[in-house]
Amino acid sequence: MIQIVEERSEGQQSQQFGIDEAISRRWDEVANQLRQEIQQLERQMWQNNVDRMFQKGNGVPKKYLQKLKQMKMGKSNRQCSICCNQFEKDELIIQLPCKHIYHKFCVESWLQNSTKCPNCRADVLEELRGLEK
Numbered sequence: 001m002i003q004i005v006e007e008r009s010e011g012q013q014s015q016q017f018g019i020d021e022a023i024s025r026r027w028d029e030v031a032n033q034l035r036q037e038i039q040q041l042e043r044q045m046w047q048n049n050v051d052r053m054f055q056k057g058n059g060v061p062k063k064y065l066q067k068l069k070q071m072k073m074g075k076s077n078r079q080c081s082i083c084c085n086q087f088e089k090d091e092l093i094i095q096l097p098c099k100h101i102y103h104k105f106c107v108e109s110w111l112q113n114s115t116k117c118p119n120c121r122a123d124v125l126e127e128l129r130g131l132e133k
């Protein structure tokens with residue numbers, strides 16, 4: 001009795017294994033294909049993100065950047081809210097039309113991708129255009 005059960009289960013097992021193998025081989029193919037498609041999509045998405053992040057013309061054009069008020073830092077214990085470092089004496093800083101100040105380097109790279117003050121979200125480009133009129 002026990003032997004018969006064992007034989008049967010063995011037979012079932014090997015048959016199952018055959019099907020499993022075929023299925024798993026098919027799955028491997030499908031999975032490989034999907035993996036390739038996903039990789040391609042990921043690459044596309046990554047490229048899109050990079051394009052979006054470094055999109056030029058998204059920020060304040062250079063000719064307006066030059067109009068920003070540039071000055072040297074005096075004694076202060078305030079900090080630049082872009083890099084979170086304190087201003088050192090004699091560092092070049094830029095004051096936006098909203099009166100917020102940042103390191104020249106920090107705010108210039110910020111404004112390449114945004115037209116808004118990182119502190120109060122005032123539109124720098126609009127303000128500068130307003131000054132022009």
Ligand SMILES: [Zn+2]
Nearest residue numbers: 080083103106
């Ligand atoms: Zn800074």
Ligand SMILES: [Zn+2]
Nearest residue numbers: 098100117120
């Ligand atoms: Zn501001």
